[in-house]
Structures are given as structure tokens and as C-alpha cells.
Amino acid sequence: MKFYSLNHPIPNTSFKEAVIAGIAPDKGLYFPESITPLPSDFFDSIEELSNHEIAFQAIRQFVSEDISDGDLKEILENTLDFDFPVVEIEENVATLELFHGPTMAFKDVGARFMANCLGYFSQNEKEEVTVLVATSGDTGGAVANGFLGVDGVNVVILYPSGKVSDIQEKQLTTLGQNIVAMEVDGTFDDCQRMVKAAFLDEEITDHRKLTSANSINVARWLPQLFYFLFAYKQAKSKGKEIVFSVPSGNFGNICAGMVAQKLGMPVQHFVASTNVNDVVPKFMQQGIYNPVPSIATISNAMDVGDPSNFVRIRHLYQDDLSTLQENLSSYAFTDDDTRAAMKEVYARTEYVMDPHGAVGYLGLKEYQKSKPNTYGIFLETAHPVKFLDVVEETLGVSPEIPAQIQKVMGKEKHSIKIKIYEDLKDYLLANN
Numbered sequence: 001m002k003f004y005s006l007n008h009p010i011p012n013t014s015f016k017e018a019v020i021a022g023i024a025p026d027k028g029l030y031f032p033e034s035i036t037p038l039p040s041d042f043f044d045s046i047e048e049l050s051n052h053e054i055a056f057q058a059i060r061q062f063v064s065e066d067i068s069d070g071d072l073k074e075i076l077e078n079t080l081d082f083d084f085p086v087v088e089i090e091e092n093v094a095t096l097e098l099f100h101g102p103t104m105a106f107k108d109v110g111a112r113f114m115a116n117c118l119g120y121f122s123q124n125e126k127e128e129v130t131v132l133v134a135t136s137g138d139t140g141g142a143v144a145n146g147f148l149g150v151d152g153v154n155v156v157i158l159y160p161s162g163k164v165s166d167i168q169e170k171q172l173t174t175l176g177q178n179i180v181a182m183e184v185d186g187t188f189d190d191c192q193r194m195v196k197a198a199f200l201d202e203e204i205t206d207h208r209k210l211t212s213a214n215s216i217n218v219a220r221w222l223p224q225l226f227y228f229l230f231a232y233k234q235a236k237s238k239g240k241e242i243v244f245s246v247p248s249g250n251f252g253n254i255c256a257g258m259v260a261q262k263l264g265m266p267v268q269h270f271v272a273s274t275n276v277n278d279v280v281p282k283f284m285q286q287g288i289y290n291p292v293p294s295i296a297t298i299s300n301a302m303d304v305g306d307p308s309n310f311v312r313i314r315h316l317y318q319d320d321l322s323t324l325q326e327n328l329s330s331y332a333f334t335d336d337d338t339r340a341a342m343k344e345v346y347a348r349t350e351y352v353m354d355p356h357g358a359v360g361y362l363g364l365k366e367y368q369k370s371k372p373n374t375y376g377i378f379l380e381t382a383h384p385v386k387f388l389d390v391v392e393e394t395l396g397v398s399p400e401i402p403a404q405i406q407k408v409m410g411k412e413k414h415s416i417k418i419k420i421y422e423d424l425k426d427y428l429l430a431n432n
């Protein structure tokens with residue numbers, strides 16, 4: 001399997017090269033040259049397969065030229081050692097809990113898979129790799145955890161100062177070793193712009209091998225398709241058409257779900273649910289993609305004004321809006337809507353949704369107004385405890401703090417404050 005750049009569609013890059021580069025030399029995102037559907041008996045008997053077997057069969061075609069079957073199985077065992085339960089909260093509405101991993105957010109799978117792949121590919125390399133990553137909240141902690149202590153890899157995480165939750169900040173600033181956190185005086189989009197500028201900067205790239213651990217990297221993006229297969233395995237017995245509502249920021253997760261659909265998984269429809277950072281809902285209505293600076297919300301991990309992966313989604317549908325609309329709806333919700341949904345669901349079911357999950361729930365309910373007989377699954381992308389203040393204020397309850405969060409809470413934050421791109425550049429040139 002080769003990958004091509006979305007700016008230059010000639011498939012000439014291996015999985016290994018795409019992972020190590022992160023982004024193509026022409027700055028396009030990498031995309032697989034083909035997506036071959038899995039045999040129908042895979043889906044017929046999915047309930048009998050383990051999550052490891054499902055993941056192996058699903059990802060194998062993308063990586064098999066560079067990773068042997070035995071090594072891939074080992075990487076998947078290291079990556080997937082926690083649960084992904086589908087929890088029904090009302091008739092025809094369930095949530096897929098993606099927060100049972102080490103940093104309690106859905107990013108754990110992609111971050112661990114990529115860290116394992118990069119460690120595997122760097123085994124006999126002399127040159128160190130620097131992983132640059134921009135985070136609006138959850139990616140940073142997952143990448144810090146996944147890459148901690150990986151030989152030959154240094155990680156630099158950029159996050160917007162004051163715009164991530166306290167627990168998210170602890171997760172990405174307290175680990176030390178090969179992990180450095182940079183606190184940017186700006187928004188997530190500024191962080192993402194600085195990271196992309198560094199990739200273009202030959203003064204840096206001549207001296208330092210850079211890659212990305214955001215979902216622009218195929219090794220971070222593609223494993224997210226597992227979630228949808230794990231959910232399908234659990235919901236198949238309902239015998240209904242399945243709709244996924246995905247709280248969306250950088251749009252990597254929902255795009256991976258669409259790859260699972262291309263692999264043959266039966267899905268009736270996708271819903272991209274956003275907070276007021278609504279560039280995609282507007283595009284889906286008006287056909288005009290107009291990125292704008294992001295606005296801070298209580299679902300901060302989705303505060304993205306120019307989602308990196310939407311270009312992959314458009315590509316999957318040959319940039320044809322009406323075909324895309326047949327498979328994707330997109331709705332935006334305010335913080336007031338989000339809090340109201342958290343309250344209403346908690347009062348009725350005692351289920352505590354985090355603000356991102358609540359946005360997913362709202363999008364699903366909106367879609368089901370016209371399709372009430374579908375079986376809807378909204379993704380709970382992070383544990384509510386990561387947004388303790390919002391949950392306490394909104395619901396008046398204090399969720400129990402799990403051990404993996406308690407572990408970082410008492411630790412001291414270490415970050416380097418930066419304002420402009422040159423600050424990042426100086427750091428990368430000086431600390432080589």
C-alpha cells in the first residue's frame with residue numbers, strides 16, 4: 001500500500017515514510033491509494049472476533065509492506081489493552097465510551113499506535129525524531145503518555161495558554177523526560193499554524209527530523225477507525241440502521257469512521273457535531289469553507305477554527321457536496337445547549353456526559369428527529385472528570401477521580417511560554 005499527498009495524487013510513499021514525515025513535502029496530507037473492503041464474512045461474524053483481531057484485519061492493508069503480521073499484532077496488543085463499551089442511555093440512543101485508556105480520552109489509541117510504530121521504525125536509526133504536536137486539550141496528554149520514554153524520540157507539545165482544562169494541562173506538562181510543553185499565548189489554531197510553519201522551515205528541517213503526532217499523521221489518524229468497528233460489533237444485534245454522532249474538532253475521528261464505512265461496515269449516516277466553532281456545519285449548508293479564528297468554549301478540545309482533516313473528508317467524496325450530504329449531517333451547539341443537555345440527561349438517567357459527549361448527544365438527537373428508528377451512537381470522547389469544573393458547576397455532582405488522573409494532579413507543571421513562531425523556532429534550533 002502506498003500513500004499519496006492530497007496536493008499531488010501520485011502514490012509513491014510507503015506507510016513508514018508517511019509516518020516519519022507526518023506531512024508530505026508539498027504540505028499535503030497523506031491518503032491511502034486504495035481502501036479495499038473487508039470480506040463480508042468479517043462483518044457477519046464480527047461479534048465472535050476479539051478487538052485485537054478486528055483491529056488487525058482492518059489496519060493490515062495499510063501497513064503490511066512495512067510491518068510484519070507478527071509485529072503488527074504486538075503493536076496492537078500494546079495499543080488496545082482497555083475497553084470500549086457501548087452504553088445504552090435511552091431507547092435507540094447509546095454512547096461509545098472512548099475514555100477508558102491511560103489519559104481518559106479517545107486520543108490514546110492513535111497516540112499509542114503511532115508511538116509504537118515510530119519506535120519500531122526508529123530501531124536502527126541513528127538520527128533522533130522530534131514529534132511536534134498542537135493540542136486543544138486531549139491530544140497533548142495522550143501523546144505525552146504514549147511517547148514517554150520512547151528511544152530516539154523527543155516530543156514538543158504546543159497548547160493554548162488558559163484554554164485547556166486543569167487536568168488536561170497537568171497531563172501534558174508534568175511528565176518530563178523526553179516531553180516538553182510549550183504554552184502559547186494564543187488559540188489552538190495559532191499552535192497548529194506554528195507547527196505547520198516549522199515543517200516548512202528548512203532552517204529547522206535541515207538540522208532536525210520533524211514529524212507530527214496530530215491526526216494529520218496517518219499513524220495517528222487511521223487507528224481511530226477501530227472505534228467504529230468495536231461499536232458496530234456491540235450494536236449489530238439491535239438489528240437497526242446505525243448512525244454515529246461524532247463530537248468534532250479537527251475531524252480526524254469522523255473521517256476515520258468514514259474509512260471504516262469504506263471497509264464495508266454498515267453505517268446509515270454520520271453526524272458531525274460541533275460547538276460554536278461551526279466552519280463545517282456552515283460548509284454543509286452553504287458549500288463555502290470559511291475558516292475563522294476559534295472561539296473558546298466548555299468543550300475546548302473542539303475549539304478548532306480550521307479543521308485539518310476536513311480536506312480528507314472532501315477528498316473521500318470527490319469534493320461533491322451533495323454526495324457528502326447524503327452521508328453526513330453537521331450541527332453546531334452553544335455552551336448553553338451543551339449544559340442543558342448534560343443536565344437533562346443526568347436528571348433522567350444519572351448518566352454523566354462530558355461537554356464533548358453532550359455535543360455529540362445533541363447532534364444525534366437533532367438527526368433522529370427525522371430518523372427516529374435508527375440506532376444512534378454518540379461518541380464520548382473524554383471522561384467527564386477531565387472537565388471537573390464544568391461538570392461540578394452544571395450538574396452539582398463531583399465525579400470520583402480515577403487513579404490515572406489522580407496520578408498527575410499533584411505533580412508540578414513545567415512549560416515554556418511562547419508568543420510567536422520565532423520563539424518555537426529558536427527553541428528547535430537551540431535544543432538540537
Ligand SMILES: N[C@@H](CCOP(=O)(O)O)C(=O)O
Pocket residue numbers: 134135136137138139140213214215216249250252301302308
Ligand atoms: N481535539 C484536539 C485537537 C487536535 O486534534 P488531532 O486529532 O488532530 O490531534 C485535541 O484535543 O488536542
